[in-house]
Amino acid sequence: MKSGPQTPLRKHSLADTLAQRLQRRIAAGKFRTGERLPTESELMRMFGVGRSTVREAVRMLSDRGFLNVRQGAGTFVAAPAAFDALVEQRLRRADIRELDEVRKILEAAIVERATARRTPHAARRRTWSGSNPCSPNGARPPKRATWNGALPPTSPSMQP
Template identity: 50%
Template sequence: MIKRVSLPEELSRRLQQQISLGNIRAGEKLPTEPELMQQFGVSRSTVREAVRILSNAGWIQVRQGLGTFVSPKMPDSEPLTQRLRRVEPQHLLEVRLMLEHKVAEKAAQNRSASDLVKMRADLAERKRLAHAGEWLACIDADIRFHTHIAQASGNDILADLYKAFAEQLKESFLAQFENTDSFVATQTLHENLLAAIEEQDAEQAWYWARQIVDH
């Protein structure tokens, strides 16, 4: 049951989220008005206004006599960083797990000497800030370390994806942590990850990346 002030906007946001996540795919027909009314517990007028909002934004197409369909091409006006803010926390965790695994694995295979210099500096700074209790700066150092791992993967698309994801990850850290205790506790895990990347051991890099996410 939706309990927001602007029901049409909230419903349109929910539907847009389902489209973004692929629960309703491009070209597929949207559920009927009665189905949406029952699913979300809203009135027919709310459904129609939500459909109008999505149609004006280019997310869906209303075809007379046939129904309402998801547009074959999604609007390109929404940045990935904005889309990430709309996803469920569990989905964000799943994306983080996949990204951390892959960038660690690829970095172990493709890292350069200059990549290692950056990562060592990031990790040393992370340790210093964590023990000094400098919370905000420690978060930045942690994210820099992981971003440099992504850049060391040798895959520009993967690096760009991680950079976009890192913005949302920082917001998550700011909401989750109030001090640097967790960063102190996971310092050794990060050092093990870096060691695996240095040794070009992709399997161990994957393992330590998993340990970090699961901590």
């Protein structure tokens, strides 16, 4: 009896892999902001790939805002502000339903991690007295959450 794969595998191209490696080197500070990347030929030798693979990887990173390609001058690492602007542009173009879905996924993961890491000591420290507005460590009890009309409420305390 034949059965298909339960989880589809994603095939990565050499250009994808090279782009990931270059991006990791940029993040690790091996290529600094404003620094010129090695030439295509040097990158080919460094990574053992062909010219088209290097060009495709550079194009991918340029499209993502990590690199600036200047004709005749070379390829340079973009400033972090360029990364922020790119994220801001993508968020402006995003569908609000997709953003809400991502937010719900992240919130669930955050709560799961916080719950797994919670110690009995931390649980005692975070309890609030009903008669005293301040807990023993000086923290105030949580206020009712504010409601943002652009997003649906995710908590009973979020009321329009």
